[in-house]
Amino acid sequence: MLPPVDYSRRLFAGYARGRALTERTAAVWRAAFTRHAPPERPLTVLDLGCGVGRFTPLLAELFGGPVYGVEPADRMRAVAETDNAHPAVTYLAGDAGAVPLGADTCDLALLFLVFHHVPDRAAATAELARVLRPGGRVLLQSSFSGRLEERTWFRYFPRAREVEDAMFPTYEEVVAVFTAAGFALDGVDRVECEVAQSLAAYADKLRHRAVPTFEYLDEDEIRAGFAALDADVARAGDTGPVREPADLLVLRLA
Numbered sequence: 001m002l003p004p005v006d007y008s009r010r011l012f013a014g015y016a017r018g019r020a021l022t023e024r025t026a027a028v029w030r031a032a033f034t035r036h037a038p039p040e041r042p043l044t045v046l047d048l049g050c051g052v053g054r055f056t057p058l059l060a061e062l063f064g065g066p067v068y069g070v071e072p073a074d075r076m077r078a079v080a081e082t083d084n085a086h087p088a089v090t091y092l093a094g095d096a097g098a099v100p101l102g103a104d105t106c107d108l109a110l111l112f113l114v115f116h117h118v119p120d121r122a123a124a125t126a127e128l129a130r131v132l133r134p135g136g137r138v139l140l141q142s143s144f145s146g147r148l149e150e151r152t153w154f155r156y157f158p159r160a161r162e163v164e165d166a167m168f169p170t171y172e173e174v175v176a177v178f179t180a181a182g183f184a185l186d187g188v189d190r191v192e193c194e195v196a197q198s199l200a201a202y203a204d205k206l207r208h209r210a211v212p213t214f215e216y217l218d219e220d221e222i223r224a225g226f227a228a229l230d231a232d233v234a235r236a237g238d239t240g241p242v243r244e245p246a247d248l249l250v251l252r253l254a
Helices: 007-018 023-036 056-063 074-083 121-131 159-167 171-180 199-206 212-216 219-236
Strands: 043-048 064-071 089-093 106-112 132-142 183-196 242-253
Touching: 007 074, 007 199, 007 212, 023 056, 023 132, 023 183, 023 242, 043 056, 043 121, 056 064, 056 089, 056 106, 064 074, 074 089, 106 121, 121 132, 121 171, 121 183, 132 171, 132 183, 159 212, 171 183, 171 242, 183 199, 199 219, 199 242
Parallel strands: 043 064, 043 106, 064 089, 106 132
Antiparallel strands: 132 242, 183 242
């Protein structure tokens, strides 16, 4: 595992803009979360590692119950509380190894690009098993070492692929640690997302450096990557949307 990234040092400032969801992508994730959640309504939801809360109000609107956004980075959580407040949402300090909720309190947990940051994954899955009710689901969005999705930005920042291959756990490691905690894998949903409405918009989003992989690249290669990307934007004009795949694991507590 690579050294941890401090989201309260720099990433919090541009994260919301750099990771903003297009309307189409928000709709795609609403549909994915809905088809894999327990059918009852309302649902109590844990958004673990909620960051700036980009999904947290959406979960409250989808499932009609209280949502708890748990985030360890104080400055990320402060942005969530300011920019993504919702009457059904409570933001809490905490992390995957110590979720500040009682046992059997939640029906659904979302971990969106979170699990690779967790240092003690066995402790995290035990905590999820504790706070979820029997039959509760975990929706885990992640990349996986050895089977990374094709990312447009890898063409411009080639060492990012190497960094992310070291950053993310393998698919087998993730399934094994959840299985050991009493979860069963219901399946993997490959979700196609519109990352940006054009290559130019994609470049603008990347400039916020909201992808933590940038923290492991040096400034020279970052400058060179953006120069190459800008040259392609100038040549290509309006290229249409940039789309990339994302894997959503669906896990059920026995």
